[in-house]
Amino acid sequence: xxxxxxxxxxxxxxxxxxxxxxxxxxxxxxxxxxxxxxxxxxxxxxxxxxxxxxxxxxxxxxxxxxxxxxxxxxxxxxxxxxxxxxxxxxxxxxxxxxxxxxxxxxxxxxxxxxxxxx
Amino acid sequence: xxxxxxxxxxxxxxxxxxxxxxxxxxxxxxxxxxxxxxxxxxxxxxxxxxxxxxxxxxxxxxxxxxxxxxxxxxxxxxxxxxxxxxxxxxxxxxxxxxxxxxxxxxxx
Numbered sequence: 001x002x003x004x005x006x007x008x009x010x011x012x013x014x015x016x017x018x019x020x021x022x023x024x025x026x027x028x029x030x031x032x033x034x035x036x037x038x039x040x041x042x043x044x045x046x047x048x049x050x051x052x053x054x055x056x057x058x059x060x061x062x063x064x065x066x067x068x069x070x071x072x073x074x075x076x077x078x079x080x081x082x083x084x085x086x087x088x089x090x091x092x093x094x095x096x097x098x099x100x101x102x103x104x105x106x107x108x109x110x111x112x113x114x115x116x117x118x
Numbered sequence: 119x120x121x122x123x124x125x126x127x128x129x130x131x132x133x134x135x136x137x138x139x140x141x142x143x144x145x146x147x148x149x150x151x152x153x154x155x156x157x158x159x160x161x162x163x164x165x166x167x168x169x170x171x172x173x174x175x176x177x178x179x180x181x182x183x184x185x186x187x188x189x190x191x192x193x194x195x196x197x198x199x200x201x202x203x204x205x206x207x208x209x210x211x212x213x214x215x216x217x218x219x220x221x222x223x224x225x226x
Contacts, residue, residue: 016200037161037217044220045153045204059213062119095160103151103208103215104166111160 004034004096004109012086019082019103020112022096029077030054032098035105036070036081042094048094050102051079086116094107119136120144120209122218129224136192138221140205143186150188152181153217154199163202165190195225 007021022034035050049060053072060070079096089093092111097105122142130136140150145193154167165181168188178193188207192199205218 033216035226044169044202045155045217047215047217050215061214076124097161103149103206104152104163104172105151106163106172108160108162 002098002107004098006096006109006112009113010100011114011117013118014088014116016084016086017036017082018086018096018114019080019085022079022081022109024077024098030074032100033102034072034079035099036099037095037097038092039095048081053079058117065089088116088118090114119218120214122205122207122216123205124205124218124221127222127224129226130195132197132225133194133219135221136195136199136225138190138203138223140188140190140218141186142207144166144207144210145188146166147210150181150183150199152208153204154201156201163220169182175219192223195223197225199223200225
């Protein structure tokens with residue numbers, strides 16, 4: 001059974017760094033893309049970017065390029081989303097999602113709520 | 119910039135047909151995908167590659183695409199279909215993807 005289990009909720013201050021995780025199981029981690037999606041409070045879904053763990057190819061939405069870093073550790077089947085300096089506007093729920101081909105996200109993590117507040 | 123536009127809301131009575139549209143310039147060349155998100159839950163894929171239905175998704179959900187518009191149809195909508203629905207597609211020229219603006223479907 002494919003499962004994506006995300007790390008727990010975080011409360012951070014502006015300017016702090018953060019790395020959240022998405023641990024995959026039930027499939028060959030290096031053979032499928034994995035994406036990150038943002039949902040700000042009360043707002044819609046936003047595609048942030050996608051990574052192929054097999055060769056680390058990463059593609060970012062122009063809106064998120066340079067704002068976040070998507071990475072993965074193949075040895076522990078885990079994808080990451082990180083910020084070097086958080087802003088209050090980064091407050092949102094972040095989902096990881098795995099497609100079967102590229103755009104068909106059949107599998108989703110449970111979401112990680114990130115709250116950035118002074 | 120690459121955008122997908124949806125109506126903010128659609129309201130139907132139980133048993134009626136709900137149609138949700140998604141408009142975007144890339145749709146003539148790219149597939150549309152549809153995601154359902156119920157309150158407080160992660161999204162669920164209900165239609166992929168314009169009209170294919172994943173296993174476990176009820177037959178009342180169907181999709182179509184023509185020109186710059188894709189449509190999700192819920193035939194005989196049920197109360198449990200109340201949710202936000204998002205279309206999704208990829209840009210035809212760059213490695214970018216985007217979700218639509220989202221449509222809140224009310225069944226009452």
